[in-house]
Amino acid sequence: MNAHATDSESLLTPSEVATLFRVDPKTVTRWAKAGKLSSIRTLGGHRRYRESEVRDLLNGIPQQRPSEG
Template sequence: MERLLTPREASRILGVDPKTLIRWEGEGRLMSLRTLGGHRRYPRTLVEQLAVPVPPLEEVVSTLRQVHGRALEIGAREEAATIARLMAVLDAEG
């Protein structure tokens, strides 16, 4: 059976305030279960998935540029166009 974490335990693992967990639930990023008393509990595997570090945006963009260049080299035009659109969105977001 999966271990369930209290909001305090989950927030410590993720390095966020427990209120952030509630916001993430509303955004669909995290799911909680409720005890019979109505208290939130978080599945450990879901919390651990969120705890995986996200690479810096510069690293993501650099990788996308490499993949875009390779797609152009091999003639994968639709894929290259999709990657170019994604890079444009990232550039627009700053």
């Protein structure tokens, strides 16, 4: 269980997000690096994305995120 996600929050892989947007998974990674989409890192260093945020982005709802770091 990922400590950063709640039990009710589904996490998606870059491939799953890419399929939803019909883009390459590397594009999803670039979006995360550019701050367009927040990601959670697994213990193995892989990125996961909150399904709710991805769905909002798909529906055109702008994301308001606090700046990190």
